[in-house]
Amino acid sequence: NAGVTQTPKFQVLKTGQSMTLQCAQDMNHEYMSWYRQDPGMGLRLIHYSVGAGITDQGEVPNGYNVSRSTTEDFPLRLLSAAPSQTSVYFCASSRHGTSGRGEQYFGPGTRLTVT
């Protein structure tokens, strides 16, 4: 059972480039989300999805795009990378998305540097 997987583990981009961070889960979880982790700020929610075809914005959505065409996959797109997007990105999934009672399972993270 792979759980939540993320690719790539590391990425360096130049300002203005675009890329997609991949996230997949094999637990049939309805709820998936993307967070960014910055020093001294904990994790902040970027976008989330409560099921295939349904996405919504989190706390810091600007500069990011998401889609959810299948239950398993939830890619995060950076449209035009900026140095302020240098961060560690975590994908998470949960079975009890609508109740707030469920444990969220996190992927190993993608460390992104924008120069």
Place this chain on the structure above:
Amino acid sequence: GDSVTQMEGPVTLSEEAFLTINCTYTATGYPSLFWYVQYPGEGLQLLLKATKADDKGSNKGFEATYRKETTSFHLEKGSVQVSDSAVYFCALSAAANAGGTSYGKLTFGQGTILTVHP
């Protein structure tokens, strides 16, 4: 909006010392409360949780009690080990009746770095 405040870090302890990491929260209704741990180079993993007032979550010798009256969820361990060195995050998930946009979203504290020396 919802918020979580953790004690300032980093925390440095000797092996077998007592650990407390303070966490307080602001939220509507009765949120679920969590402690997550992040070991070096890894993603976050759930350490323990409590879903209603006065519940005590426990795991691997760590404990935390959901205190509604003080809006707190402090993490404690009686005797820490070197292997407990990690970053600890307190988090909450909004109550089910907090509104349609609450769908399991986690609000995190800023994290506390714990280093345990032999």
